[in-house]
Amino acid sequence: MNLDSIPAWVKTVEEAKKIQEELRFKVIQEDRLSEVNYVAGVDVGFKNNYTITQAAVAVLNYPELTLVEQALATIPTTFPYIPGFLSFREIPAIIEALKQLTITPDLILCDGQGIAHPRRLGIASHLGVLIDVPTIGVAKSILIGKHQEVPPEKGSWTPLIDRGETIGVVLRSRFNVKPIYISIGHKISLNTAINYVMGCLTKYRLPETTRWADRLASI
DNA sequence: GCGACAG
DNA sequence: ATCTTGTCGC
Numbered sequence: 001m002n003l004d005s006i007p008a009w010v011k012t013v014e015e016a017k018k019i020q021e022e023l024r025f026k027v028i029q030e031d032r033l034s035e036v037n038y039v040a041g042v043d044v045g046f047k048n049n050y051t052i053t054q055a056a057v058a059v060l061n062y063p064e065l066t067l068v069e070q071a072l073a074t075i076p077t078t079f080p081y082i083p084g085f086l087s088f089r090e091i092p093a094i095i096e097a098l099k100q101l102t103i104t105p106d107l108i109l110c111d112g113q114g115i116a117h118p119r120r121l122g123i124a125s126h127l128g129v130l131i132d133v134p135t136i137g138v139a140k141s142i143l144i145g146k147h148q149e150v151p152p153e154k155g156s157w158t159p160l161i162d163r164g165e166t167i168g169v170v171l172r173s174r175f176n177v178k179p180i181y182i183s184i185g186h187k188i189s190l191n192t193a194i195n196y197v198m199g200c201l202t203k204y205r206l207p208e209t210t211r212w213a214d215r216l217a218s219i
Numbered sequence: 220g221c222g223a224c225a226g
Numbered sequence: 227a228t229c230t231t232g233t234c235g236c
Binding site: 046 | 223224225226
């Protein structure tokens with residue numbers, strides 16, 4: 001996990017778009033992960049009328065899913081929320097939180113899309129490439145793509161398609177509940193990503209990793 | 220030009 | 227994301 005030598009953060013969308021066009025080719029869409037003993041969830045929250053960004057990381061052991069470490073980082077907000085550029089708003093704080101960890105996660109589940117993004121570099125892919133760790137995008141709603149209705153049973157899914165390309169899947173994480181959007185982040189295949197997300201689910205809509213990170217980030 | 224639009 | 231009470235359903 002490389003947390004140093006991370007490029008300085010950008011200020012304009014033009015600049016951000018240029019970076020996305022460069023980094024999109026560094027995303028590895030196949031399995032390059034070793035044995036997964038630690039899975040992390042990352043999430044971001046805001047304070048003081050969005051002027052403060054707070055990132056939380058929760059590390060769970062796998063497959064037991066018990067919390068083994070957590071970290072919280074709070075920094076000034078430097079970028080607005082613009083659909084398609086979420087990573088530039090949230091990653092700086094996430095990096096700071098990751099620096100506090102004593103355990104290097106084998107896999108990270110991010111709140112948001114991976115390659116299911118207009119330029120195939122959603123927050124999960126962007127973070128994965130920057131820190132060189134396998135990541136999965138787990139979003140609560142859609143950014144781009146089309147899909148058919150997903151059967152109501154937990155575990156069923158349908159492909160998410162954009163311009164004829166499968167960019168992820170829409171997964172029913174719990175019976176009869178609004179599905180979640182799973183996509184490759186970095187160094188993992190779509191099938192493996194689905195399996196790990198399933199492995200992090202218990203009785204709720206969201207994976208335990210993101211549930212822990214959510215709760216932490218909103219303190 | 221119009222509508223959609225992760226968190 | 228965040229603001230917020232009750233309420234519907236398993």
